[in-house]
Amino acid sequence: MKLRKKILLTCTSLILLLPSVASAGNSDVPFYNGNETTILASDELQLKGKLLRSGSRYKPKEFEYKADIHFPAVYNGSFNWGNPRENLIHNEDQSEPYVRISNDGYINPSVVVGDRMVTEVERITNSIITDKYWGNSQFVLKYLIPHKITNQDSFESYGHFYWIRDIAYLSGGYAGAGSVNGVNRYNLWYVRTSKPEIKDFKATSGKKDVPVKFTFNGFEYVSKNKGYNDRDPNGTTVNPYQAAAGERNRVKWMLDITKDGETVYHQENYLRSTPQKDNQKPNEGDAGQFKSEELKWQPQMCGRYTAKIKVIDAVQRESNEKTVDFTINGNCGTEVTPNPDPGDDDDFKYKIDFSADRIEGETAREGKNIKTRIDVSRDNFKPERDQYRAKVNNNINKSQQEVNSSESERDSAQSSLSYCRRNPIHEVDAEGKDHYYDRDCSWEENKLDSAASKLDNARQKLEKEKNKIKKLDVLEEKYTNPETVVVLKHNGQQVALQKVRLTEGEKKTLNLDWQHKGKGTIQAEINPAGNRIDIEETTYKNNPIKTAIYEPSKEKAMCGVTSVKGVVETVSERVSKEDITGEMYYETLTGSIDNLAPSKLHSGYGFSYEVNGKYKNDWNANYPGVFAAAKAQYPFADEGLKATQDLEKKELKDNTAKFLPKNMYLSEATGHVFDSKRPTKSLYWDGQEKIIDGGQKWYSPLKTKDGVYTFNVETAPAGINEMSLCLTEQVEIKGVAYDDFIKRRVFPDDPFPGGSGVGW
Structure with a gap:
């Protein structure tokens, strides 16, 4: 455990330092010249003694110098120590340069001789791992330790x-030195091995009530007990890759069953x-056969299924995939769709809901530029998500505890x-000779596999929650x-569009500009079909809202009717996701003829009156809608x-008006009526x-x-609806103006024959 932590810490530290030495290469390592100034050091190479690089300029025969740069031979499947040409692919791969780092064991008897063939980290890329070493590049480069x-x-x-050795080991092969005389002058080679292969996969078809049985077998080819040998009690190196790739004879199988995709x-x-x-593949010297026990699965529905199987070997190389189809029948009328494990599937669905909450329809003339108010909002689902987040975080804590516990079991x-x-x-033996036999560790292997499987499941569960x-x-x-x-539509035709952004719980009032198209229905819709965002709403029922819209009625009230009204605004407002209330707002115009005097008169006399108007607007109390003229x-x-005579405006305020007859003028001599004080154009005035x-008055x-x-x-037409009134009143004519005079012949000599004042 301590070593593993140290290695991980070392990897992290070195990776952080990589940018500062990115230009470093094989040629930067100095050759040993016989003095201490060229002695090297590397703590992670597990090589005792003083380290050095022997070169052509200083090469005592004790160092067994071969070359400044070493190029390996390449073998497929295995290396035969007795026949170095068997399975040979390349004698010297000139594209793979390595530097030989030795210790001073060659000149110091107290140190065990050791060599390390290394190459600059910049050279080892994904393609090198995949194409030359046949490894899983992502896996190898993830765990490969830089020295x-x-x-x-x-x-x-x-x-x-x-x-x-590390590169080959993590790729599934192994590397070595020696026994390649006549093949490789650098005394260096490595072996690469094949990916695992599934040879056979079978499944049984049958009745729904009978479990389906699966079997499979195949081969894996990862090297065993080479490079790092965990069974060598006298080994001089510790395997830093034991946890990642130490179980060389283990594969992980994955079975998937699909139905209708x-x-x-x-x-x-x-x-x-x-x-x-x-x-x-006879050249694969470490081939191992795996055979599954009989796997069983209980189907719950009839139909045709496809089973897929594949394996991953100890160095994470994926095998071929085998498939097999099978059919389940019998007693098919009682199947029930299985409920998924709530812990496996993420049933969370992000909720979003836009709503159009209010629309106002303004009465206006067709063609007039108007603004239509539309209120929109977005529902707030954050409290639900916070609950969900708290639940998942709790699951993460539990899953992390399971992972920690499983790791302890695995390590044990x-x-x-x-x-x-x-x-x-x-x-x-009887002769006193020592004999050593490998123990059967299958029980311990099974225990480790069980712990590893448990850990995998715990990690998968944790990862799903994260x-x-x-x-x-x-x-x-x-x-x-x-x-x-x-979008805003009038009688189904789009007339305006406006973009809007809404945070959760936010409400906004929009005013859409458009040209009035006349009487009909207007509908506003937020996030409409054909222009929706890329996530489904919880409901679309509350996205549209509509109301009626009018143009001026231009109503002329019947004569004698003193009041007329018209719609000035319609409002639809949402009270729930599915329910909307509507309301109409009116304007009212009233009028009257007041203070008629006299109502009874002789012909030749005049009468006076006043016309009063009053306007009321339920939508806009300050709207100046009273009539401005009367006739x-x-x-x-x-x-x-x-x-027909225009009346004279006496008083005109926002909501009230008063009109009087125009001023009239009379001839003192004839009593003729004129509409001017000097009716010079009248034929009835002699001047x-x-x-x-x-x-x-009117006479x-x-x-x-x-x-x-x-x-x-x-x-005159007034108000938004351009309404008008026809007010009526009556006067009674009885007699003439002369009825107020007594006609009598009077003699100047006897003006009062009957006495003074009598009869007058």
């Missing part, structure tokens, strides 16, 4: 380097191989297995303030005057007669017959 080489005295860094079952576990030659099982492997059975939080974070960031649009239609008029003020001609006469007052 820092420095000057022992000055501590000058020469860069970071990978050991060929959807996975209905998944299972995975570990399986051990046993040494067995693969006749199809690994320790037991390592002890078993490094402590062979010791026997002494992914839920990651997914939630991404969704919350993405939809914090998304942009959508609001009287009289049943009689003196000669030279029109029967000499005295004109007197008749006041704001009946002297010739008017007795009777009841009706006159009307029509108001």
